Amino acid sequence: MKKALLVGAYSGSSGKLACLDSLKELQALSETYGFLEFGFEACPIKKIDAATYIGEGKVEEIRQIMLAESFDVMIFDDEISPNQQRNIEEIVKKPVIDRTGLIIEVFAQRAHTKEARLQIESAKIRYELPRLKRLWTHLSRQRTGGGGGSGGGGYLKGEGEKQIEIDRRILDRRLVMVEQEIKEVKAHRALQRQQRIRTSIPTFAIVGYTNAGKSSLLNSLTDANVLSEDKLFATLDTTTRRFQLPNHQNVLLIDTVGFIRKLPHKLIDAFRSTLEESVYTDILIHVVDASHPEALDQAMESIHVLEEIGAKNKPVITVINKIDKVTDMKIVDELCYRYPNTVVISTLTRQGYDRLFELMTQMIQTLRKVMELRIPQSHYHVASELMKEGRVLETEYEGNDILLTIEIPQNLEYKALPYKKG
Ligand SMILES: Nc1nc2c(ncn2[C@@H]2O[C@H](COP(=O)(O)OP(=O)(O)OP(=O)(O)O)[C@@H](O)[C@H]2O)c(=O)[nH]1
Numbered sequence: 527m528k529k530a531l532l533v534g535a536y537s538g539s540s541g542k543l544a545c546l547d548s549l550k551e552l553q554a555l556s557e558t559y560g561f562l563e564f565g566f567e568a569c570p571i572k573k574i575d576a577a578t579y580i581g582e583g584k585v586e587e588i589r590q591i592m593l594a595e596s597f598d599v600m601i602f603d604d605e606i607s608p609n610q611q612r613n614i615e616e617i618v619k620k621p622v623i624d625r626t627g628l629i630i631e632v633f634a635q636r637a638h639t640k641e642a643r644l645q646i647e648s649a650k651i652r653y654e655l656p657r658l659k660r661l662w663t664h665l666s667r668q669r670t671g672g673g674g675g676s677g678g679g680g681y682l683k684g685e686g687e688k689q690i691e692i693d694r695r696i697l698d699r700r701l702v703m704v705e706q707e708i709k710e711v712k713a714h715r716a717l718q719r720q721q722r723i724r725t726s727i728p729t730f731a732i733v734g735y736t737n738a739g740k741s742s743l744l745n746s747l748t749d750a751n752v753l754s755e756d757k758l759f760a761t762l763d764t765t766t767r768r769f770q771l772p773n774h775q776n777v778l779l780i781d782t783v784g785f786i787r788k789l790p791h792k793l794i795d796a797f798r799s800t801l802e803e804s805v806y807t808d809i810l811i812h813v814v815d816a817s818h819p820e821a822l823d824q825a826m827e828s829i830h831v832l833e834e835i836g837a838k839n840k841p842v843i844t845v846i847n848k849i850d851k852v853t854d855m856k857i858v859d860e861l862c863y864r865y866p867n868t869v870v871i872s873t874l875t876r877q878g879y880d881r882l883f884e885l886m887t888q889m890i891q892t893l894r895k896v897m898e899l900r901i902p903q904s905h906y907h908v909a910s911e912l913m914k915e916g917r918v919l920e921t922e923y924e925g926n927d928i929l930l931t932i933e934i935p936q937n938l939e940y941k942a943l944p945y946k947k948g
């Protein structure tokens with residue numbers, strides 16, 4: 527299968543441009559998957575048709591286009607229900623994929639670690655379960671067409687139903703196993719995180735839209751050697767590397783999976799533990815590809831995903847990347863205007879890195895942490911120093927010890943650690 531007709535739907539007069547932009551992105555996804563040739567159809571609709579989403583008349587037009595220009599497959603830019611998918615396929619007589627299905631396939635191709643593979647398998651099973659029926663009705667019909675009358679059709683249909691039941695049970699069982707394994711991997715990840723917190727090195731998660739340059743940033747700062755290429759979802763796994771700022775402060779940098787518009791919920795759920803990596807870090811580095819015409823929307827979309835996974839209150843450095851390639855400086859200005867703590871860089875020329883390191887250092891200083899301490903009176907000088915810099919939440923005395931609950935800047939944590947309670 528090489529040639530794909532990309533179909534989107536929009537309503538209202540302003541919808542068409544956005545629809546075409548979204549189709550362009552769908553093309554990038556399809557190319558990443560392996561399709562070579564494309565056609566585009568943006569369909570105006572008044573309301574979503576329950577049976578076919580875009581209406582039967584429009585589907586018929588698409589059938590004719592596909593036939594005339596020998597398209598192998600139709601890819602629809604929104605998630606459609608299994609029923610709609612089946613109905614459209616019946617008319618166009620070619621396979622129909624939707625955006626969710628395509629993203630899941632791209633992820634499946636690109637998942638390398640055990641965790642990513644498990645997560646994608648879980649998403650895939652959940653996507654396929656309600657679609658099983660569609661596969662089997664196809665098959666029954668084909669077989670019926672080959673000979674039997676309507677009676678035979680009924681018999682085969684019954685067989686199809688039985689098979690669906692069997693397949694469903696197999697998939698259900700597999701899903702339980704996969705989920706169990708994901709739980710185990712997740713527990714391991716939590717353990718690693720605990721260790722990281724104990725070592726109290728400030729952690730930065732590099733987040734942002736797919737293809738923004740996250741892995742390139744990590745690679746340019748460390749020896750991470752993460753796969754980075756001009757494809758969507760080049761990296762699905764998180765990679766952590768230690769990095770030393772110019773003031774010799776050690777930090778951890780984590781490369782994370784990219785975001786995309788209309789990221790399917792099944793994938794967000796499946797990849798939640800990977801995505802949530804950013805929830806447990808101290809500071810987010812949000813990378814934006816400023817050379818992309820849709821940079822402003824992409825930045826907003828990434829922030830939506832961050833909100834969805836519960837990371838929206840983290841301190842953020844907005845890294846405006848690919849400045850070497852920018853042709854429209856208005857986009858850069860607008861990004862700087864919209865977001866605080868911005869820095870304009872290029873991972874190719876390393877322009878702007880000094881400012882980036884400065885911002886990182888500043889942000890670390892603003893990190894604060896609540897600690898419970900037990901300090902012997904003989905070490906009172908430590909308590910007094912911490913109290914000067916921090917904010918005391920509670921003081922108590924026990925024998926010769928001071929019990930202190932105190933919020934301190936993270937860069938003083940090393941002084942407090944020897945007195946940590948418990
Ligand atoms: N011109 C230019 N290209 C860049 C720059 N930074 C990254 N790129 C290119 O942009 C493409 C995507 O970079 P990646 O680092 O793979 O992007 P990513 O954000 O990790 O993408 P995913 O892993 O797919 O989410 C690659 O082809 C990089 O070479 C830059 O500063 N300037």
Ligand SMILES: [Mg+2]
Pocket residue numbers: 740741742753754760761
């Ligand atoms: Mg990457």
